[in-house]
Structure formats: C-alpha cells, structure tokens
Amino acid sequence: MAHVDTYLERRMFAKRLIDDSTGCWNWTGYCDDSGYGAMAFQGRSERVHRVAAWLWLDYDFEQPDVWAMRLHVLHHCNNPRCFNPEHLYLGDNVANSSDARKAGTTAKHSLRKLTDEQVNEIRNLLDLGVPHRKIVEVVDFETNTQTVSMIRRGLYYADVKKGSE
Numbered sequence: 541m542a543h544v545d546t547y548l549e550r551r552m553f554a555k556r557l558i559d560d561s562t563g564c565w566n567w568t569g570y571c572d573d574s575g576y577g578a579m580a581f582q583g584r585s586e587r588v589h590r591v592a593a594w595l596w597l598d599y600d601f602e603q604p605d606v607w608a609m610r611l612h613v614l615h616h617c618n619n620p621r622c623f624n625p626e627h628l629y630l631g632d633n634v635a636n637s638s639d640a641r642k643a644g645t646t647a648k649h650s651l652r653k654l655t656d657e658q659v660n661e662i663r664n665l666l667d668l669g670v671p672h673r674k675i676v677e678v679v680d681f682e683t684n685t686q687t688v689s690m691i692r693r694g695l696y697y698a699d700v701k702k703g704s705e
C-alpha cells in the first residue's frame with residue numbers, strides 16, 4: 541500500500557456514509573463549492589478523494605505531474621463527494637475532461653469482478669486465517685492478493701453486507 545496512516549483512515553471512516561445502491565462512500569463532512577469533500581491534511585485543506593488516493597492508490601502529491609496539474613484523481617462514479625478507492629482512478633487532463641462529460645453512475649457493477657457471495661467467501665477464509673495467496677488459489681477467479689488485502693481492511697466491497705447470500 542502506498543501509505544499507512546490508521547489515524548487518518550479512522551478520521552475518514554468516521555465521516556463515511558456508504559450508499560448501498562451505488563457503493564459510493566459519501567463524505568458527510570464539509571464540502572467545497574464544487575461539491576468535493578474537504579478535510580485538513582498535512583496542514584492544509586485538501587479534497588477528500590485526493591487524500592483517499594494518497595492513502596490507498598499510490599497517489600503522490602510530490603509527483604511533478606501532480607504539481608503541474610497533469611495528473612488528477614478522477615471518479616468512475618462522477619460523484620464528487622465519493623472517496624471509495626474502488627471508484628477512483630488516476631488520469632491526465634484528457635481523461636479528466638472525458639470523465640466530466642460522462643453522465644450517470646454505473647461504477648458498482650461495471651468495475652466489480654466479484655459477486656457478493658465471493659466477497660463473503662473471501663471474508664470467511666480471512667476469518668479462518670487462510671493466507672491471502674491461498675485464498676486467491678482457492679477462490680479461483682480474477683482476483684489477487686492486493687484485492688484480498690483491501691477486502692480485509694474494509695476498503696474494497698465495503699458495502700457488501702457480511703453474510704449476505
């Protein structure tokens with residue numbers, strides 16, 4: 541993972557309202573004029589989805605492309621309040637403008653490879669202490685140890701109810 545800051549994670553989870561229909565993690569704290577969630581971060585005000593990308597997606601504020609405004613944190617779901625790392629991706633200006641043109645939100649189903657049942661199967665195996673690599677073998681589909689790790693930390697598939705079948 542890019543950065544580990546459990547205190548910051550806790551602050552963000554405290555202001556997270558998960559939308560069951562879209563899977564969006566809506567920021568319940570302050571939002572700026574453009575509708576983006578904002579929070580204090582490293583001594584400044586920063587947009588929450590950018591902080592999420594820093595925490596979970598290897599987004600680096602020190603990159604020259606970030607400074608030059610050529611690299612953006614974009615939303616698959618087109619929801620500026622959302623900071624679900626599953627709905628975020630990094631892209632350039634071209635991606636940014638096409639992202640803005642896209643209407644509607646289908647992020648939950650278009651991006652996801654695992655069914656709710658498979659997510660719960662992974663959770664059960666995690667509870668049993670099965671190593672991540674083994675889980676990928678056992679469950680045998682398009683997943684990888686990083687996805688398993690993100691499920692364990694509650695970052696991926698957070699809206700899938702435990703034990704729902």
Ligand SMILES: [Zn+2]
Nearest residue numbers: 564617622627
């Ligand atoms: Zn979203």
